[in-house]
Structure formats: structure tokens, C-alpha cells
Amino acid sequence: MLVKDNFPSISGMYLINGEWISSSHVKPVINPANIKEVVGEIALCSQDDVNQAVEAASSAFQTWSQTTIEERSNLMLAVASKLEKIISENISLFVRENGKTLIEAKKDLGRCVEIMKKGPDLLKEWWQVQDFSNEHQKVQIRKRPRGVTAIIAPWNSPMILTFKRLVPALLTGNTVVFKPATDCPLTVMNCLKEVAACFPQGVINIVTGSGRVIGDTICSHPKVKAVAFVGSTETGKEIIKNCAPTVKKLSLELGGNDPALVLQDAKLDDEAIRNMRGAVLRAAGQVCSAVKRIYVHQSRYEEFVTKLEKDFHRIVVGNGLHPDTTMGPINNKSQFDFVNDLKNKTIQEGANVVNCGRKLDDESWENGYFMLPSFVTGVKQTSDIVQLEQFGPIVPILPFSDTEEAIHLANDTEFGLRASVWTEDESLAIKLADRIQAGAVFHNNHTIFKDLRLDFPGLKESGLSTETIYGGLEFFTDSYGFAN
Template sequence: MSTAVTLSAGLLIGGELTTRAAGGLHQHVQPATGQPDFTVPLAGASDIEDAVHSARDAQRAWMSLTVDRRRDMLIDLADVVHDRLDELALLNVHDYAVPISFAGTGHMLEWFLRHFAGYVDKPHGISSPVNASFDVNLIEREPYGVVGVITPWNGALAVAASCVAPALAAGNAVVLKPSELAPLAALRFGELCIEAGLPPGLVNVVPAAAEGGEALVRHTGIRKIHFTGGEATARRVLAAAALDLTPVVAELGGKSANVVFEDADLDVAAAMAAHQGPLMQSGQSCACASRVLVHESVYDAFVDKFLNTIGGATVGDPLDPTVVFGPVISEESANRILGVVADAVSQQAGELLVGGNRVGGELAGGFFVEPTVFGDVDNGSALAQVETFGPVVSLIRFRDEGDAMRIANDTPYGLNAFVHTRDLTRAHRVARQLEAGSVWINQISLMSPQGPYGGYKNSGFGRTGGLDGLHEFTRVKNIRIGMG
């Protein structure tokens, strides 16, 4: 793989990059090769203390600026990000080996910054009359102060877009904790904040493992936490935050249903299902549509098209622009995913149609697991109910609309749902029946700054994006002025 960008990590605190490591060191391993490539200094409790202190000072400086100045500075940051899109994409590849063809989450970061910059100078409160009085009654929205944002390894820039942009627009400072598995793009974003002229310390970036993450969540100077990640870690975050009653927004996993009705364009549905299922980020996405529900009358035709699409996907070096399928994040993940496949086979959860093995040959040194598809899966099986977080997809037949809705909602998760149909009336009807925070009709998951995104059930609570996403980073104050 090319090293056209600098592969060095550190902690960005108060506008200064340091390689001190109170939390120790982590040896990063490139998933495409299985070889170590750079060392990651990890934040410990003392580093988190410094980052929060720096953020407090920077937040005061940020709020001392007029709204038009803050708005323009966020737009300046969006311009700087725009000029570095290629660099940020390359850093994503080196972080977690996402193919360069899918690595452009810097575009998303630019869009969210521009969108939320527009909210900085817009009204954030209202006035309201009150009973039996002519008092002046003001309802205002204020920033929390310093917020902590914990990102997953598979989407640091996407979370920076959906969380850091509205947090800054609302007037907060941010301590951003990327995973030790993928720190580079997040650190570069922090540096771009300084280049754009934001107050040093307004965005601190502290790669950390469990020790640093717990110190961040437990710090009394952190007024709100936004966590994106897995359900098990979320429970630990919530338990730690509960000690000081720190509010938490959580975007968690999913076992999303992709419902293909008999009137769907099967070519389009198969292509989108392949992308949204095993191919995009090798299935390592909370938005992965890992359960594909297909009407029994078109099941066989759909399966042929679906498998042909997957079979035509190019696997290889993530820096090759023709490659669409890359490795999973680690040896541990590869072994875990292969264990899920083995268990599904032994439990006869469905028929293994394709995949299920480690990719060999010249890619054997990396953590490549073949796109894997099971047919006629029992929706009650572990294969269909437990998030795999890998390139493993279950195909499930359904009889009619009611059967499809029953199966789709029969899961503890509810982040996304997908529907393919040409019938607009049906699209509206089933969208309201699906228990999911986002429903995508004839479309893949495309987060936008205008649309609120978040989960139902065990997929989390709270929203990013849209006015709801902005309000997550504000708290409401009522001011009443007596008029005699």
C-alpha cells in the first residue's frame, strides 16, 4: 500500500500535537496486509484532564465571538476540509482499510459543517406569554459547554460531521475520542480546525482505549456524551455516565431489514442490497442491511441477481480505485465472523450459498473474509438476530406485506430499514409500520445534514442531523421577567 500521507499519531490538546501517552501505546496493524505500520499514543486520565481544561477555556473564547464571526469560521473550516478531501480519504484508507472508492466521508464532513454553520446566527429561542400575567417569558437554548464525542473505528469523520459540526454550531467545545484502531483522519480534522482559525482547544482529539474513554465519560467537566458504537460498550458508557448523571446520546448497532417486494426493480434492488449488505465497509457498518427479505414470487430471480453482483465485486488493495471490497478490521474480527458462519452452518440456520471462508492467495496476509450469503434463513436464529458486523447476509422469504412487516420488526434493533417497491401507496404504508429510526425507499443509507438519524429499541436514542441533531447539543433555559 502507498504511504502518500503521514502515518503518525498523537494527541491534539489545546491546539498542540503531542506524543505523550499516559494511556500507553497501541501498535496499529494495517488490515489489508496484517503488518504493523505506526504506533498510536493513547490518552490516559491526565491527558483527558488537560483536554477538558483546554476545552473549557476555548469554549468561553468561542462564545465571546459574535454569531456572524462563529458562522464564518465554521464556513472557513468547511472550505479547508474541502481542500483536503483527497488527503482525508487516504487517511481513512490507512486507518481501517476501507476501499478508496468508499472512503470519501470528508464530503459528508464538509456538508454538515456548511449546513450547521447556517444555524449559528439563526434564532435559537422563543418568547411566550404566561398565564395571568404580562411578564416577559423567554425560552432560550444554550450550549452545554464541553461535550465528549466518542467515535467508532469505522467512521470517525462521519461522526465528526454529524456530531462535532452541530456541537460547535450550538456553542460547545468538543473533546473527540477516536478509536485507537483508526485515529489518523480524526487527528487531521483536529489540525484543520486550527488551520481554519478556530480557538485552540475548541476541538481536542484524544485517541484512547478503554482507560481514556472511561476517564472522558466520568469527567465532571464533560456535560454531555455522544457515543457511537456497540451495545455492550454503550452499557458501560451509560453506567459510567450515570455516576454524575451526565446525559448520553447513543447511536448503536443494527440488524436492518431490506424488504424487496414483488413489484421492485430487481436489478436495482439487488445492486443496492449488495452494496448496503456485505460490500460496503465489508459489512462493518451499523447501517448494514444484513437481513434481506424477499417476496417468495421473486425470491429465486432476486437471489441470482444478488449473487451475480456480489461475485463481480473486486477484492484487493483498498487504494486501488477499482476495488469495492476490503478486509475486516482485525484478525480477531475475522476469526469471530468465521465463527458466526461456522455456527450458522452447524445450527442449520440457512443454506450457505456463497462465501464463508478467509480470502487466500496474495491477500492471505490481510484480514479478508469472503462476502457470505445464507439463503432461506430462519429469522429466529442467532444468524438473523445477532449483529455480525461483517460481510454476512441472511436471505429470508416472505408471503405478503403483513408477513414482511412481522419479520422485519422481529428484532431487538431498529436503526434502519430499507424497502424496494414501485407502489408509492405501499411505500408510505409500510414505512409507518417499520420500527426503525430511518426508512429508505428504493435507496441506500445516505446520511444528510438535513435528516435526523438515530435508532429505535436497542439501536440507541437521540438524533444527529437536522434540527433535532442541533438540539441534542443545547439545553433549554426559561427566563421570566416580572412586569409588575
């Protein structure tokens, strides 16, 4: 029997034009560390609900777009202070519906406040009119909000990836229709409840449910002018199709199959191995920019494998709420089954899969989507474990003979999100980075950008977006020329 008194207040609800509406059609949100526990419910909205949300956003845009950047900036700073006060009370909820550890959850939520606080200063600098006048003609480049914006978030890092889009959209004067992921919607909605209450009605609207129903309706709606999506490449391609008839502006942060190249002179000390382990296993590998393939010079191969295995054994897998846990479960059954199937197929192909780490609690292991971290040796470049985005705590390690082969192997994928080069020769790292097909290349690490103003688009099938410094602000605006 469900104890709904323990559910968050937004459970089974959605937001249109300032009103939170209860739905009789809901789906349970399961704790991936204890699949017997229902954390809350998500409403299954209809196409009509989406249309109402878009109409509300369109109506609100008429007035919100006319506010000044000072008004929007001051409001954003005030809301940031309000959100900061409730972050701590939402960390446990986030762990229970997402599966991350307490440390990972705290970082995700805290960075949302950081984005809200830094955004207004960036806006004031970026919004200035650019003057290209000369003796022949007065010409200015001016900016204005684009209109109703759709933001579609993933389940792996819904807080940070939502706020990185929501904040610039609102600051530049747009209104938003937001769709959270069905497997992890509650924390972001709980936080947005506080945020939306501070904005005029209709500026922020939230519709939930099936991606096929909600996402398709949003993307095909003629009044939606821009769509910012984070998720799989397959879904991204469907979004492109649905947006094509109305030529919407698109920001797509899609899949990745990030290579790490460990060269002959790489420094394989404890810090380097620890950094590599974090790059592979952060959030149980459920990060689009995680290392998903490791290529090691054949002269260092055995040394690297031995050291990485030793470090992987430090991992404790269990419920993220437990302070001893260093890696939580896979978020949902579909992804859990996919990674397990991929792992089993790899074993059937004759590759060597080595499980590492330890279980926090044997008794509860079967009640969650838990998986020990593992690595794969004796695997071919053509194997699915190398070619696909596994999005889980398993990584193939392959040898190479020279840098030309390493570059060929790194680029042998349809993805191009991130990459890393591990060498003591920085000039060589830069030369290789020039040839690696990725939106960003790290040297002797494989991490995220510490400065939240910095991010870079993926290449090939990893996305369509520009998020570097002002890229988020630029995406949600139209620049136009004024001349006489």
C-alpha cells in the same frame, strides 16, 4: 523495522490545550489490507491525560461560549476552506488504516467539508429567540451552549461521524474532548490538526487509547456535560451507566440489524438488485445502517436469490488503493474473527452459505482481513446470523408468506435503526413503514440521506439521539425560558 518517517505527523501524539504531546506508550495502527504494514501509532493516554484535557476544555469554554454566532460561523467557514484543500492528500492514509475503497474514502472525507459549509447557515436560522409573550407575560425561549462535550467516534466511518457532531458542538459555543477509535484514528486526527489550529487553545482536545480507560474517565468526569457516542450497543449501555451519576446529556448512535422486505410485486430489475447489493456490501458491510437481513416473499424467493448471487459475483475484493477493487477488507482482527466465527457457526447449523465475488490478488489474500461477500439460505429466524449484527459482508435471506409475517420477522429484534420496503405500491410501503420499528424506513432502496441535515434516531436498542435538521444543534445546547 518501522519506518516512522512515513507516519503522519500526529502519530503517537495527543492534543491538550493547543499542544501536541508525544507519548512513549503507543499501539500500532495496522493496514487491514496488509497486516504487515504499520500505518502509524496511537498514543495510549492515561486517566490523568483525560482529566487535563477536560480541564483545558472547561477553561476554554469560559471565553469560547461568549463568542457570537457570527464569529463562530465565519471561523467555521474559513476552516472548511482550509480543510477542503488538504482532503485529497488524506484519502490514501484513510484507505490504508480503514480498508475502504478509494471511492468510499473520498466520499467520507468530502462530506465533512460539506457539513462545515452548511452548518453556519443552519445555526443562524435556528439560534433565533422564540417569543411566546402574551398580554399577561413576556416569555422568550433562548439558547446557550451546554459546556464541555465529549465526542467518541467509531472505526468504521470516523471522519463523517465525527464531523457530524464536532461541527454543531463548536458552532453552538461548546468545547470538545474527542476520542477517536484505536483501530482507525490517524486520518481524523490529521484533519483535526488543521482544524484545531484555527480555534483558540483548549476548544478542541484529543485523547486516544483504550475505550475502557479513556471512555470511562470521560463519561464519569463531572465537568463533561454531554457525550455523543457512535458505536456498539454494548458499549452504549456502559456509557449510560458511567454517565448516570452526573446525569449527562447523551446522544447514542448504536447498533442495527436492518431488515429489507421484498414484497410480491417488487421490481427486481438490474437497478433494484444493484441497490440491494450496495445496501448490503457498502464498506464491506461495516455500516450500522446496512441491510443485515433480507425477507423475500416466497413467490419471488428463488428469483431474488439467483439475481442477487449474480450481482454479488461482480464484487472484486482487495486492497482499497487498487482502482479495480470494489470492496475492501474487514477493518480489524477482532471484527474479522467475529464474522468468520459467525459464518462457521451458520454452516455448522446446516444453513447454506454461498461465497461470491473474486479475489483481486491471490498472493496477498492471507496478509489482509479479506472476506468474500456471501449470502445465507436455509437459515432459521432464531439463528445468530439473523439475530446478531454481523457487521460484515454476509447476509441471510429468508422467505415469508404474507405481509403480517414479514412485519413480525422484521420487528423480531432488539434493534430498530433502519429498514426498507421493496414494492411498486407506495401506499402499501407507507402502511408497512408505520408498523416497522425503525428510526427510518426507505422505499425501494436502502441508503443514507443525501441531505446531511437529515438523519433520524434509532429505536429500541439502536440509540438515543435526534439528528434531524436541527437535532445536532439542539443536542449541544440548553434552551431556557426568560420571563417577566
